[in-house]
Amino acid sequence: MKKENGIMEGxxxxxxxxxxxxxxxxxxxxxxxxxxxxxxxxxEALRLTLATGRAHYYSRSRQQLWRKGESSGNEQVIEAVLVDCDQDTILYRVRQSGPACHTGNPTCFFRRLET
Known part of the structure; x- marks a missing residue:
């Protein structure tokens, strides 16, 4: 396997x-x-993401595929699709246009967990 910029391909x-x-x-x-x-x-979402260069996901609540930005216009253009060492988690490295969160926040992680 070949390493490029610390990323192993294959x-x-x-x-x-x-x-x-x-x-x-x-x-x-x-x-x-x-x-x-x-x-x-x-x-199917992973295949579409790799084929189109746009982030696709599967909605557990709606039980259907969706493309990020399809209704909001806040697209995620894929720069890389990486898999973790256990091959059970994916990372989409993206160029985000507009807020990523449906609340209008730039990220979905905007609240601190307190005791």
Missing amino acids: VKLGQVKFNDQGLVPVVAQDRDGRVLMLAYANL
């Missing part, structure tokens, strides 16, 4: 470990390093 889509619902967690990270959101993807 993990195939079929090697991703989906949970028993056929989903894998996906962290979206802006190119500046900010964590934007966490969502889920099924195999």
